[in-house]
Amino acid sequence: MVKIFTACANRFLILNPDKVPCALGKGGVIAAADKREGDLCSPVGLWRLKYVFYRPDRLAAPDTVIPLRPLTPADGWCDDPAHPDYNRHVTLPFAARHEKLWRADHIYDLIGVLGHNDDPPVAGLGSAIFLHLAREDYSGTEGCVALRQDHLLALLRQAEPETYIEISAKTAP
Helix, strand or coil: EEEEEEEECCEEECCCEEECEECCCCCEEHHHHHHCCCCEEEEEEEEEEEEECCCCCCCCCCCCCCCEEECCCCCCEEECCCCCCCCCECCCCCCCEECCCCCCCCCEEEEECCCCCCCCCCCCCCCEEEEEEEECCCCCCCCCEEEEEEHHHHHHHHHCCEEEEEECCCCCC
């Protein structure tokens, strides 16, 4: 069965049966074809929730059918368009530009890896578009979708093996 959760431009996500606040890119939403590395926009489209990283030192493995991977301090994500591992999980230390997934703050305690620009990755069309934890004030992300921890855990419990996050330019009712 296919399950779709829609994140709307007015910063609400439809989490059946509720509508919950979410954070999107600081630059708003943009057509996926116009997405560029570093533009701070969330790409409009339907993105498969492929697997979930979680910080085992901070929380238990989530209750979900989505494949789980415990994070370690050696986990990173390449965001260097000039590198062959662009928009891929990498092991640190890593010489090219990258993002560390093991962070001091809590926003990456849960990370849903979304299938944006990954089949195959096209250099410069955006990397590291994740579903992750929101800051307390729901401030904008660098292009991701972010939820409060209890809402993200509820989404993961409701997930089916084929789950998608839809980023929409429409507003939630």
